[in-house]
Amino acid sequence: MSAATWTDRALSPRERAQALLGELTLAEKIAQLGSSWPGAEAAEGDVAPMQEAHLQAEPFAEAIAKGLGQITRNYGTAPVEAAAGARVLAQRQRAVVAASRFGIPAVAHEECLTGVTAWGCTVYPTPLAWGATFDPALIERMGVRIGSDLRSLGVHQGLAPVLDVVRDYRWGRVEETMGEDPHLVGTVGTAYVAGLESAGVVATLKHFAGYSASQAARNHAPVSMGPREFREVCLPPFQRALTVARSIMTAYIDRDGVPATVDSALLTDLLRDQWGFEGTVVSDYWAIPFVATMHRVVADAPAAGERAIAAGCDVELPHTSTFAGLADAVAAGRLDEATIDRSVLRVLTQKAELGLLDEGWTPDVDVDVIDLDSAANRAVARRVAEESIVLLDNDGLLPLGRDRSTIAVLGPVATEVGFLFGCYSFPNHVLVHHPDLGLGIDGVSYLDAIATAFPDAEVVSATGASIHDDGAGDLDAAVALARRADVAIVMVGDRSGMFGLGTSGEGCDVADLRLPGSQQELIDAVVASGTPTIVVVSSGRPYALGDSIDQASAVIQAFQPGQEGGRALAAVLAGDVNPSGRLPVQVPRPSAPQPSTYLAPPLARHSHGISNLDPSPRYPFGHGGSYTTFVRELLSPRSVVLDPEGSLTIEVEVRNTGAVGGADVVQLYVSHEVPSVVQPVRRLVGFMRTELEPGAAAVIAFTVPAGALAIVGSDLRRVVEPGRLTLTVASSADDPGAVVEVDLDGPGRALAPDEVPTVEAAERRLS
Structure with a gap:
């Protein structure tokens, strides 16, 4: 391939990236894995443990000397009017392009958890509120609005959503999650990702993985969670959303003594080899130097950088610190240059997908006024x-x-x-x-x-x-x-x-x-x-x-x-x-x-009389009232036999019997009677929101593949176990609801590592 092949749009993004990779020096490759946060050194309100890290950042002009992977928070650092911020970002991009032998722009990223973290941008509800809607279609619409705002600003990557499953309500970041159920989090989170990605923005899933299960609910604290529970609770939302998302962010925590940012079993063996993920892995801000300063499992920052990239972390955020020592590690024989090439190829492939390697690309935003708080935004935020x-x-x-x-x-x-x-x-x-x-x-x-x-x-x-x-x-x-x-x-x-x-x-x-x-x-x-x-x-x-x-x-x-x-x-x-x-x-x-x-x-x-502490909630998961009333009738047989390779359909009729229109949320839970490992009393596997006028009715049909009822066994494989289980159509986790007894007949089966079976719900209106 010629040196200009990487600009050829007739080739695949990976082929273009491969051609460009072959032209780069080691220093230029490493530059593509780094980032810079211009203006952070002057930002107000820095707090420990971030303050010291800010002071370590290179000035922007020095950071881009050989090119740059990412520009951090052009808009989310200090108040700046949108169009003026776009002009500043364009100026910075031109400087990055000029500093690169091949004119490679940087990926610009911003936070976008409740809308774009930018001056004058619509503030949407928190993700915990997204979960409370039980309305993934609406959250996808919101994701489209946020993604469109990011693109209008010249931003390519959004650092959201948070797919951590709540394990302790005392944790400060509960508000950033979508709830305490893996299916709810995975469904609503994937909808947000689909909206963001449809606008041409790279969605970044965070925090991979187990961050919300920290000891005593303390931020950054270690996680003491067994590998089986980890796979059954923490991982499913990520695996589902990665069918759409193109990036994932590491977590600050360590799990059983291994910091997530240097966990090769997580970032390579599972994420790449088993799930087949081909996008980029970015570090949470300063997560790599924290491996040395907080986890203390390496002696210094360069050693942290070596372990992170070897484990599968591709990009260091928010500025280049530990990755600055990668060239010395290659020269000393501690790191194979092929490991660096692996990450650079992922970064350049994504830049090709974003159009950043196209001939004639320009950073300029062709508008004088950018409205980040439009009537359309506010209408979605209101809904x-x-x-x-x-x-x-x-x-x-x-x-x-x-x-x-x-x-x-x-x-x-x-x-x-x-x-x-x-x-x-x-x-x-x-x-x-x-x-x-x-x-x-x-x-x-x-x-x-x-x-x-x-x-x-x-x-x-x-x-x-x-x-x-x-x-x-x-x-x-x-x-x-x-x-x-x-x-x-x-x-x-x-x-x-x-x-x-x-x-x-x-x-x-x-x-x-x-x-x-x-x-x-x-x-x-x-x-x-x-x-x-x-x-x-x-x-x-x-x-x-x-x-x-x-x-x-x-x-x-x-x-x-x-x-x-x-x-x-x-x-x-x-x-x-x-x-x-x-x-x-x-x-x-x-x-x-x-x-x-x-x-x-x-x-x-439940306490069962063996403890004076009663764990039962005042209001259960899935609970919520209305100004109208709904009546449900199960239309499916009360007992079915299901092949481990097959699926079944459960139908329920919902009718609004009150005087005003309203929405009901029909929930489907599974309970295993005698599983091989301990299981929750109930676990959500499906839901459907339906809006009905007075007297109107609809039939909700849940298509349930046997694989969606799998559990993680003691051997850490997801398996559909033979035996009896119940599926309950209910209005909350504590509602007795309507029960369907299911006999899983046959020898059972193990799911493939990259298999993501889910319950699909559909609505049919009745005349």
């Missing part, structure tokens, strides 16, 4: 927020009529719009260090939204409590307002931030699940006032609410619903929107032991 709100309890008070004369809106969460955002939103991630700039987007607080939704009512407010242990909040004033109101809305929860700047978010882990600050006292006092009380929890994790919650007239859970969340909640309260969210995590009782998960075996699901 996600509306569908994610979970009605936990209601004695009939909701929806509120608009004839209320006085509404007391109480609690610290009500008055500031920042309470609606996740920690990776631009306002809470970056603007917290620029308090004089304002939001840069159209967002309203819960209080303002409620006042707008009830224009004829007198809406009075008081904080009454604090989310911090500082004694702030006038409890007596709040109770006095409640007593003179027709209805009291108590709004409690948490504030998302980073590394101690919030009560939820990265590095904001908690020791227990009590509401932060004095908020429980506020609930207790207002409920005791005798005024009908609605408790709204707006948070990034579920909280163990006190017993007074049982005397509240209604309870609502919102998982940081984004900039449209205030309006969405007000619409639910007023009855303009019928709530349809379902819990992607349990809501525990104050006495429940932690960690806890609905995916518990019989020994741990």
Whole structure:
């Protein structure tokens, strides 16, 4: 092949990358595996352990001397107007191209967990809210919007979604996950990936793998999880989403003493050899130097870089540090240059796929104004927020009529719009260090939204409590307002931030699940006032609410619903929107032991009188109420025989028997009667959301391949075991539902390592 072959679009991306690879020197190859974070050294708010690493970064002009793999967070570092930021990125790309002998641009990446982490960009609900929608089609639409915004900015790779399965609600990053069930996380996460990738953006799955199972729910803590449970709980969402995604990010943790970023069994044996993944593996920020400074399994940063690339980590983020020593390792014979070639080929192949190796490529964005908070964006953000709100309890008070004369809106969460955002939103991630700039987007607080939704009512407010242990909040004033109101809305929860700047978010882990600050006292006092009380929890994790919650007239859970969340909640309260969210995590009782998960075996699901601690939740996984009623009828036989190579279909008719339109979420669970290894009492294997007008009905059909019922055996193989199991069509993990007994007949079978069987759900409307 000639030296110009790599620009030939008639060839495959891999062939083009192979041709270019053959022309590069060792130094140029290594440059393609590195990154630079221009502006980070001057960014405000750096916190340990990141601060020292920022200071180690080379200036951008020096970092690009032989070319560059990635440009880090052009928009997500400091406030910059979108079009101006695009011009800066184009200037930086031109500098990268000029520094490379072959004019190879860099991949530009940004965070995009709740929308693009950029000034003036729509803030969507947090991923935990995505899970609460049980609506993958809607989340895919959101992914398309976010991907389109990234492309309009000249960004090629988005660092999302988080596919960690929640194992301990005390972990600060629960808000970034989609819940505690592998099937839910895998289904909703894959939908987001499909949306992002359809816009031409590389989706990056994180954090691979086991990050959410850290000891005592501490960020970066070790993971003590057996290999069988690891394969059954943590890995399935990643394997499913990798059918669409082109990149994956390593985790900070070590599992059983091996840091994930240098785990060749994970990054090569499993990911490449068994699953067949051909995309790129990128490190989490500073995860490679942490192998030396935190895990301490190597002597220094260069040694960490050698182990990471040998294990299968292709790109070092957010700037080149440890990979700077790779050339010395090759010269000393500690590292084979072929190992570097392996990673460079993956990086260049992806650049070819993105069009970065095309002749005539330009970094310029051909617009003067880039609207990152469009009406179309906000409409999708509003829909996600509306569908994610979970009605936990209601004695009939909701929806509120608009004839209320006085509404007391109480609690610290009500008055500031920042309470609606996740920690990776631009306002809470970056603007917290620029308090004089304002939001840069159209967002309203819960209080303002409620006042707008009830224009004829007198809406009075008081904080009454604090989310911090500082004694702030006038409890007596709040109770006095409640007593003179027709209805009291108590709004409690948490504030998302980073590394101690919030009560939820990265590095904001908690020791227990009590509401932060004095908020429980506020609930207790207002409920005791005798005024009908609605408790709204707006948070990034579920909280163990006190017993007074049982005397509240209604309870609502919102998982940081984004900039449209205030309006969405007000619409639910007023009855303009019928709530349809379902819990992607349990809501525990104050006495429940932690960690806890609905995916518990019989020994741990209930106390059985052998422990004084009751693990049963106050509200179970999958639970959620409505302003209408639904009746279900199982149409399938109650007992079937299934071949381990075959599949079965379960049909259920759902009818709206109430007076208003609404959405039901039909859930399908599996229970194994006598498995060879301990299994959860129930495990979600399928679900379908259906929207029905009063009197309307639909048939939901679940097609269940036997492979979707496989378990991970003691030999670590996924196997369809013969024997009896039950499939339950239910409305939550604790709902008795309608049961189908299934006899798996035959010798059983082991699944292929790259096999990803899933339950498919379809809807047929009845006339």
